[in-house]
Amino acid sequence: MEESKDDHDDGSVARVAAIDIAKATGMVCLRIPHDTIEGRRVQQVWTVASTTNAILELGDRLVCQGVQRVVMEATGSYWRPFFYLLEARGLECWLVNARDVKNVPGRPKTDKLDAVWLAKLAERGMVRASFVPPKPVRQLRDLTRTRTVFIQERTRHKHRVDKALQDAQIKLSDVVSDLFGLSGRAMLDALAAGERNPRALADLARGSLVKKKPALAEALTGQFEEHHGRLLGVLLGTVDHLTTQVQELDRLIADLMKQTTAPYDTGGPSDGDDTGGPSVRDGVTAQELAERLDAVPGIGPATAQIVLAEIGLDMSRFPTPEHLVSWAKLCPRTIQSGAKNTAGPAGKGNPWLKGALGEAANAAARTDTFLGARYRRIVKRRGHAKALVAVARSILVITWHLINDPDARYQELGTDWHQRHLNPARKTRDLVRQLQALGHHVTLAPTIVA
Structure with a gap:
């Protein structure tokens, strides 16, 4: 039996607040442990106006209660005042996707019940935070x-x-x-x-x-x-x-x-830090990263600026390139049921990022480079649209490495990279297909394993 890491860290929070946000107000639900009775929780629900003074007063109240996390649902642009002001107050704010916190069918739909439901999900660690970049990137x-x-x-x-x-x-x-x-x-x-x-x-x-x-x-x-x-x-x-x-x-x-810099973890203790924790240095500006991305085929100065603005300058939010590709919705979802595995739709993703990557992929497909060769290789069997998505995914993976490593530089792999790294069986199958396309009768003998 496979043991999951989630069994050890379930993400539960003892003191949590949730806000169901409307245009002019927000319904706040506070859930904290009972002072005297173990296992019991105290729940308070009240309405807060979405004005600056009211939100700052709410922040003071939540800080006094020792709230560890404030969770709110992404509602248009009305979540921004609550998120920014409470974040500036020192609270950990999570913005969650409305799709992930849907109320169960059969329950009444009110602002109060929505806030309570969101708070219960948050305290049990059943929600995940959306990516909200820091202020300079915003x-x-x-x-x-x-x-x-x-x-x-x-x-x-x-x-x-x-x-x-x-x-x-x-x-x-x-x-x-x-x-x-x-x-x-x-x-x-x-x-x-x-x-x-x-x-x-x-x-x-x-x-x-x-x-x-x-x-x-x-x-x-x-x-x-x-x-x-x-x-x-x-x-x-x-x-x-x-x-x-x-x-x-x-x-x-x-x-x-020119004024925005990317934080990098140097791995050693920071200056004057007795805890021995990793140090963070600001050594590369966003302009230098944009110039680095400009070397990638298909990416121009304006596209590089858009990509950096949408994914940020700190790749610790995306531990691997696959995390970034999945967040951008450039890979299909895996749907598994019994012995059947299928690929589902990827989803909408970030339209600003996908638009810029689409233009970059379209430009890279016309070049005599690794990305252009990748497009021409995939378009023959998968079509134009899927070939562009594959090239856009490759561009995003390259972008992750160029941002994540302060010393990384783009190096062209060449148009024959795929051929040089194909396994012998794949090369044989490709050769057979080429001969069959020319009219030769060629078949592969079955492989017998003793």
Whole structure:
């Protein structure tokens, strides 16, 4: 019989508080041992307003009661004031997924009963904490997510510009690959300023578009009216405003990454520490980690910033790369029943992280590198989507090692790495498949074990 480590440490907590959070209030349940009767517990339930003073007063009360852990359910963004203020008060705060703390069927559904149920689960160690990064990483995450939203909005407004041109019978996007390039933007500004002569607009072409002036003049011939000019001016102004905001966010992100450092456990006792515990040093800034990640195929400076903002700079939260991959939902769930083992859906995961890794995987798949070879090897038998997920998983594993080790650097393995590390049986099967694909009749003899 296999013995589990959970049998020794069940994660139970003697003094616990749970908060069922709403928009304006929070229902608090406090459960602590009875002072005189062994085995009995005292339970108190009350309502707290979600204002700063009320939450600070709640923190003082919980500290006086010796509460060891405060557990709250992730409810929109309303959990943030409770979590941040109680954490600053010195309490250990756990944010738990609502899916993991569902009430049992058949019980009434009220805020009070939800708080009591959450407290009972927490004191018995039946909940797990979600990943909430420290304050500097949270600030970096706010900036990178806002920048991503602004870039998406800018793209949407660029598409609206093309729709306005199509409404006016202007087919500029059929000739110009980038409407907002040097030549395309000059023509758009001239249209918004009142220029209507197709030849005059075509003369604004620069670079390789100079050879396409006749096609440009034909594409710029339409029914562009004053209404379209006013609409185009508004849309161009919005695009320029968003571009300015994105540039400002780039500056703020760069400044914050230079100020944020990653903690590393050196393994020895810290300076002035008589307990002999491990020391923690801050030696690598987030900017240096981003430059390190930039060497990975498919990852650019902006993608590296997003990845660091989403997974943090301290990999002690994820003991192994597999923990990080599982948290990011880039591996299938194992479902086992009897003798049957199947793979279930991975889940949604962090959309900001998965979006950045998807773009990185798509870029790495087009390179002549280890990651590109991995994509081309998997896409033949698993398809495009699953091959991209596999490459994204590899990128995340590489990222874990580059962040976890302060001296790690990316080293390209080469496109033939898989072939060099295949076992002989796998190589033989691959060779047989290649010969069969060429029309040769080749079969493998069965292996007889004495």
